[in-house]
Amino acid sequence: MTNSEMVQFGLLTDATHQETWLPQILTWGAARCQTFTVVPGKLPAVMADIRGRGLVGVNLAGPFRRAVVPLVDTLTLRARQTQIVNTVRNDHGRLVGDNTMGAGLFQDLRARGLQVTGRRLVVLGAETLGQAIIAAAVDTGCSQIDVIVPVTASYASQATWLSGLAQMMDGTLRVHLATATTILARLVAQADVVIKATQGTDDPVSLAIMRQLHPGQLVVDGSALVRTSPFLVQAAQQGSETHTGWGCLIWQEALAFQFWTGKVLAVPAMEAELAAHLAPQSVARPSGR
Incomplete structure (x- = not known):
């Protein structure tokens, strides 16, 4: 050309x-x-x-x-x-x-033969990237979308946006505070797909919750453009399949x-x-x- x-x-x-x-x-x-x-x-x-x-x-x-x-x-x-x-x-x-942004993530997974339709999805974070992923996830046919939101300065605006979206979804979308560790551990253990949508390399949840990951799960770090990240390293150690945000x-x-x-x-x-x-x-x- x-x-x-x-x-x-x-x-x-x-x-x-x-x-x-x-x-x-x-x-x-x-x-x-x-x-x-x-x-x-x-x-x-x-x-x-x-x-x-x-x-x-x-x-x-x-x-x-x-x-x-x-x-x-x-x-x-x-x-x-x-x-x-x-x-x-x-x-x-x-x-x-x-x-x-969110559509790109799910298109990348589909291109790799990884489907989320009918699966239980956990999204860690609801800032700009997280909101794009959550909105795109609504159209993928996930059976359940659980969003984990840290209590930060922008929590109120995130909660308002998530509440409005949840009202249109008849219980498919649920929102949880990152401080609810018992609930988080259960959700992460039950999830088919876990997506990190927070910026930076720090793990968005505690090591104890990360240890709930296991083989058979797909774990994605949507913000990682490097070969891997601490979050994905821990997920791989638990036996989960991992993907970065490069694709x-x-x-x-x-x-x-x-x-x-x-x-x-x-x-x-x-x-x-x-x-x-x-x-x-x-x-x-x-x-x-």
């Missing part, structure tokens, strides 16, 4: 969130990236400028995924559910926001590309080539079964 044939997209980032993975993923596939470094207070002006550019869409780094919501013309259902936008399509000046990241970008263009990227081939060319010491190579 020549440069003239490649679609052009934008990446909105700031000085402290240089998400270098994102342009490399899509430029390796079928697009050219134009990076916009957005200074504080200038996001509205940048989005207004995007409308007139020849870009099929833009992806947004973490700091802008909530702030951009009122700046687009309309939202997809999953973006409305979460009020989080990680990608925007530019329809000749009309901006449409979407959230492919999730590739799929969320591929879904964004599909949202912009209607075209489906050859993700498995792209993933294999990227893993071979990008920082071998820090990239989780594809795993599947």
Whole structure:
């Protein structure tokens, strides 16, 4: 594909969130990236400028995924559910926001032959990534979704959002405080799939609860782009099958590309080539079964 044939997209980032993975993923596939470094207070002006550019869409780094919501013309259902936008399509000046973060995780699992339909799911955390995963999980047909929420400064807003979603789900979605250790231990032991949706490398639950993991379970660290993480190491020691968030990241970008263009990227081939060319010491190579 020549440069003239490649679609052009934008990446909105700031000085402290240089998400270098994102342009490399899509430029390796079928697009050219134009990076916009957005200074504080200038996001509205940048989005207004995007409308007139020849870009099929833009992806947004973490700091802008909530702030951009009122700046687009309309939202997809999953973006409305979460009020989080990680990608925007530019329809000749009309901006449409979407959230492919959670969908990317479940698409990655499906591509590896790992199904969650009819399974019991535990999600650890309900911040930005957690909410995207939870909203996407609603559409996967899980038999039960249990969300473990730590008591933090943002707990009240998370609880309000989860309560509204739970009311629409007739008991399928349940919310638990991370301090309810007896309940947590039982839920983790009974789960078919456990997903860590908190940022950072610290385990979101205690070692005693981690020891409830066992063979036959699938454990995913949605935030881990490295080969493994302390959370996954502990899960593997308990005999669980483990996966990082590397494939999730590739799929969320591929879904964004599909949202912009209607075209489906050859993700498995792209993933294999990227893993071979990008920082071998820090990239989780594809795993599947």
